[in-house]
Amino acid sequence: MKSKNESLISKHAKSFSWAGFFLPKKIFIKCSHLYDFCRTLDDIADGIEDLEIKRKKFLSFKKDFSNKNYSNEIIKNIHVLIDDNNISDKIIYDLFDGVETDLKDEVKINSKKELIIYSYRVAGTVGLMMAKILNVKDYNSLISAADLGIAMQLTNISRDVIEDKGNGRFYIDHDFETIKATIKLADKFYNDSFIAIKSIPLHSRLSILVARRVYKKIGTNILKQSNLENYNKAGKIYVNNYNKILETFFSFFDLFKLMFTNNENHKLNIDKEINLNERI
Secondary structure, eight states: OOOHHHHHHHHHOHHHHHHHTTSOHHHHHHHHHHHHHHHHHHHHHHOSSOHHHHHHHHHHHHHHHHTTOTTSHHHHHHHHHHHHHTOOHHHHHHHHHHHHHTSSSOEEOOSHHHHHHHHIIIIIHHHHHHHHHTTOOOHHHHHHHHHHHHHHHHHHHHHOHHHHHHTTEESSOSSHHHHHHHHHHHHHHHHHHGGGGGGSOHHHHHHHHHHHHHHHHHHHHHHTTOSHHHHHHHOSOOOOHHHHHHHHHHHHHHHHHHTTOOOOOOOOSOTTTSOHHHHO
16 A cells, blocks of 8 residues: 555656655655655645745744654654754755745746755755665765756756746746756756765665656757747656656666766855755
């Protein structure tokens, strides 16, 4: 029987659900608890209620986290993850800060640096926490795990320009050159993230390689639209099952390639705004 969290992933996160198939069951349950926490925050920010109602819900949920309100199972599960996996509270509060950014009548990001910081807060944090759950300890690999989260968020932003614009969120401009540039930036972070996967225990490594490839494929499918008119008509761009199988097959080659890839010193250039040493 599936848990509530597994059902949420299956319903809302098709790419992650596919990749999760390759995780050991105990690890998948932990990842499900993390997903449930993040999904709850997303649902608050993206809900149809008035802004003030969403703000109240957000502050109430944040207060429950800070006060360790274990009557809320989602809060209880995230604190168990924090305690069991040596996750800094600062990472969680970075995530809260990122979600709170969206709780405005209009959100406008004005520079690439702001875009990267926002993407770290709402998704790089999740990459860091996932790496901790997967027992990654190497410093450079943890930074690269944040890179993967940022890359995935940049992919989301590239895909959802029209939807975000309708919600008063202008992360990037609504033109195809900007969308292409954002996908190119995402690709840089996907490339930087690759080495992190070498530090993940072998039994979980393939799952992350699959998630990385499948999500990166979304960006490829966006670029196939060629121009803004086609992009506007395309609707929600996703990866079909055939291509998921294909990217899964290529992930086995990535697994082999990792054997011959050396870790290198790596730095995420947002240290002036966010002290990653305190998070890791």
